Amino acid sequence: MSETASRTNPKGDEAIDRHLEREYEAGWVTDIESDTLPPGLDEDVVRFISAKKNEPEWMTEWRLEAYRHWLTMDHPNWAHVHYPKIDFNAISYFSAPRSQADGPKSLDEVDPELLRTYEKLGIPLHEQQMLAGVAVDAVFDSVSVATTFKSKLAEAGVIFCSISEALQEHPELVRQYIGSVVPYRDNYFAALNSAVFSDGSFVYIPKGVRCPMELSTYFRINAQNTGQFERTIIIAEEGSHVSYLEGCTAPQRDENQLHAAVVELVAHKDAKIKYSTVQNWYPGDSEGKGGIYNFVTKRGLCAGERAHISWTQVETGSAITWKYPSVILRGDDSVGEFYSVALARGRQQADTGTKMIHLGKNTRSTIISKGISAVRAENSYRGLVRIAPTADGARNFTQCDSLLIGDQCGAHTFPYIESRNPNATVEHEATTSKVSDDQLFLCRQRGLDPEKAVSMIVNGFCKEVFRELPMEFAVEAGKLLEISLEGAVG
């Protein structure tokens, strides 16, 4: 944390001061080292978290309601993933950001495979340390960059801050929207998140504003400290536009094995939200040990006419991924999109897909899902397209393609279609293919080594999705796949 860092950048001083001040205001108490709760979860823990963050009473009450509801729920077991039972009382629900005592002391203690990957991605040393969880000084550069960034956004009237900060400065907005798209009753992990969420992003784009830049978690102060129960809310008022980038291509290590995030998007009339994710959590070592369990609930609401929500994701990390970014198409003529590449290798398990809920007239949705399984991985697409009786003229197009590399991996497709309106059109296409010996031989005959050949074939397979990513992300994503597939061909 910056509190313990020495000041080496005189230009950044002012920015840091403001940053420190705001942190204090936001309720991050300076004496962080003593703030780690012992493992276990009960109402007192929920109250403690809320109090630590100096939250308004309604927030505390909401968290408690969520917690009480969670107690009545059962751990879901319908997904095509297998893992040992999670002991929720063995987890600490409030810990100091990046406790220096638990992390590796230096890069020597980090999985060498991980370091090799960092090197290939060309990540500078201090960033490598940060990503690997090695204790480092605060990165002053990113603080000052973030500060300039913020003033530019403020000029446009855009709010982009942490949820904790938003609860202090814009409580009425948070209160209006939190749980409005993903109620705590929604599912087991959403209920858990609602009770104990640590932090996350809050974005508000006022009416008619086109957000002047791509919003990226990378630039958000405290981005590293959001912890395992992240909560994000993005609101786009009438006629506004925003593009939000989450994650980074470098594999991130985290002491918290369980991650259960909730993301809520609200697009009002004529608004557009584009949400892109590149997720590369540590998948564990070759035996799958130490990998992250990632249980995410992401949902967008097209609240007004012609609203547009687009999810694009490239998932290559985590031991287990359970994730279904969805769109509720309530406004007439609203549009929902889901573009996904999910790569699972080694012993990774991914169960991911989307839900498109058509309520309004002439609503349209597109689903393009590309699943890649290599070595011994299991990759499942699970999608629901529901057309309500009110959704006259609704249209959906779904395309799910699976690519297998090797013969011990699996690809599964679970499409659910519920159409209750005879005037709706639902199309579903699915293919499963293997990187064929013929393709490999053609590439090799033309001088490409097998790894280059496979990465080229896989990148081609993903092209429709990469096209949807912001340019620099697309390039990184391609490179990421290439690295992820190393060693996947015999």
Added chain:
Amino acid sequence: MLKIRNLQVAVEGEPILKGLDLDVAAGEVHAIMGPNGSGKSTLAAVLAGRDGYEITGGSIEFLGENIAELEPEERAWRGVFLAFQYPVEIPGVTNLEFLRASVDAHRAYRGEEATSAVDFMKLARATSKQLRFDTDFLKRGVNEGFSGGEKKRNELLQMLLLQPKLALLDETDSGLDIDALQIVAEGVNTLRSKDRAIVMITHYQRLLDHIVPDKVHVLSGGRIVRSGGKELALELEEKGYGWLEEAAA
């Protein structure tokens, strides 16, 4: 340039080539003809290093080096090119990317720098034009949705860009109409040079009208049973393969 001695090859334990000898010198064009199942395509696949073909005896020497144990890409870098009988599709990978990656892989082997995007684009455009491809062809996925003729012309495009030392054409003429055949033949003829060899595998005399070979061989039962000049092809056209098979038996 290419010296094959007593080559024996089995596929899934089944012997296909049973002692094949072949010498191809630089500057020569050879045609290999023969009935179905005689081992023509096996020969092409073995020379290019395809998996699943077990060399049980004999040797393959290319430019003085035994290449039988080399990986397919290692042979490609040394100048062996195979134009496929059935070119496969690689969806989503554009022709331009594929061609450039391929050319750059060869350059890297020779210790040369990668091509610049602009230079390569120019070269690829000019070469495509030579094969009568329209301009958006380079942006299309490799063989994706191509007609049979387009696929074969695309093989030629790759060959012209890579400028191999030994070009193996596996039934490049099959499935081509007369116009496409002429385009392909023109392309192959531009490659004829004193330091390059071309080996064509074909069923039909008609290709040989357009690309006139120096030598013609008949492959039957896993061996070369007859070699001759271009007139041998005409004789085959007239008499078929039966008389040679009988003579060999």
